[in-house]
Amino acid sequence: MxxxxxxxxxxxxxxxxxxxxxxxxxxxxxxxxxxxxxxxxxxxxxxxxxxxxxxxxxxxxxxxxxxxxxxxxxxxxxxxxxxxxxxxxxxxxxxxxxxxxxxxxxxxxxxxxxxxxxxxxxxxxxFRDGATAATVLGYFLCSSSSCAAAVKENQERRISSFLNVDLVKDLDSLVVLVEEICRGPQLIDGDSLVNEIVGLLSGDYLSSVNEILVRLSEFNERLSYLSFGDSVELVCALKRLQDCRERLTVLYVVNKPSVEMMWGLVEELKGKIGMLKVYKSGPKLLSWGKASESTRYGERVLGTFDPVKCQSGRF
CATH class of the missing domain: 1.25.40.90 (Serine Threonine Protein Phosphatase 5, Tetratricopeptide repeat)
Incomplete structure (x- = not known):
């Protein structure tokens, strides 16, 4: 009634x-x-x-x-x-x-x-409303406003021109999007409006996967050129992305090779970064404690004498 x-x-x-x-x-x-x-x-x-x-x-x-x-x-x-x-x-x-x-x-x-x-x-x-559908608003809004761009023809070339710091920020913005999509609701029997939104979020998730894959592949090409700071930020972003995996698997049943490829590349990159930094500077480089002032000073001095390198490992 x-x-x-x-x-x-x-x-x-x-x-x-x-x-x-x-x-x-x-x-x-x-x-x-x-x-x-x-x-x-x-x-x-x-x-x-x-x-x-x-x-x-x-x-x-x-x-x-x-x-x-x-x-x-x-x-x-x-x-x-x-x-x-x-x-x-x-x-x-x-x-x-x-x-x-x-x-x-x-x-x-x-x-x-x-x-x-x-x-x-x-x-x-x-916004206040007692209906169940109101809980979707925030999640849907983040997805709508962020995952908008279609894949461009020259996307890989455009991304390869990014500076390392910009590429890290670009990946981080996509991880933020995935984190918001991860907060979305599950399907509700008989609620076609909410289920329509869940379907759109699933599509946005796939779009995000494709965008992330391009950037992870680029990072794979230029690992040896990443600074310590960029490496730490990249590892943090990859860890946050991994933290979303279980929830995403529950929300969106997506059987696409690109999804498994993304998770595999995330694991591979984390392993490579750890091995590369340990090889270069010893096992303490990726510790999460505070660096001493003398260490930071040494990094600043040595950093001024680094040769100029292309950002992408392809060139």
Whole structure:
């Protein structure tokens, strides 16, 4: 009975929102944008947006920048004002699809919102809702905003040009993403909206694996050129990634060679780094204690006389 009443109230709210938009908007273009966003983010049913409604939003974003900007504004306004988890999740689903397969103009407007500059804050920290689906918001948001880029044709060449310190930071950002995906919910019987999000997170996990593999392969090429600090940070990132393995195996049943290849390369790199540093400087180099001031001074002095080397071991 409670679900029927909730769905009925949601249906009334949706009808009221559409009627209000039609009455208050004097601009046909603004009205079409507002209606497209409302139809893609309805209170009911508690299911993913219909393909037709989602496609309508994406197609509107292909026309021009002047159209794409109001779409993002309307979507963010809808997300920030709602107190309903179904509407919020649908808004995030639309954001995710814009990032993954939306037109460039729409993606560009999403990246620079708000128009005054700054980061695209979705401001979900104050969101409160007693429904189970609300627990997905934070996890889904991190995945949506981070795992966006498709694999570029010249990605390996681009990554090979990174400085070691930048490559470590790049890998660390992907590990952070995997850690957030690792916090995601499990499938819930009968909840198609949450299950849709879990499916998207699974896809983002696979995308992350492919991105991480490229970077691990690059590290494998340039191990002998890593500084002590870069080696320590790399080992820490690899350890954090390994800590996610058990949870990821439970959440996402993914039988892909790339996944096993990634875990194997993580183990291989950790072993190689340990052996290489012990060979070069003795067994105390990778200890986790504080180095003495004289040791740090020696490292700084010796570091100034290191010959210039290419960052990638390929060149």
């Amino acid at each position: 409670g679900k029927i009443l909730r769905d009925f109230l949601g249906l009334i709210k949706d009808k009221a929102s559409i009627s209000k938009a039609a009455l208050l908007s004097s601009n046909p273009n603004a009205l079409s944008i507002r209606l497209a966003v409302l139809r893609a983010t309805t209170h009911t049913p508690a299911a993913p947006p219909e393909d037709a409604a989602l496609t309508a939003v994406l197609l509107l974003g292909e026309t021009s920048r002047s159209t794409a900007s109001p779409i993002i504004t309307a979507l963010m306004d809808r997300l920030r004002r709602t107190g309903n988890c179904v509407v919020a999740l649908k808004c995030l689903l639309v954001v995710h699809h814009i990032i993954r397969r939306g037109p460039f103009i729409l993606q560009d407007q999403l990246s620079i919102f708000p128009a005054g500059g700054g980061h695209n804050h979705l401001k979900l920290s104050d």
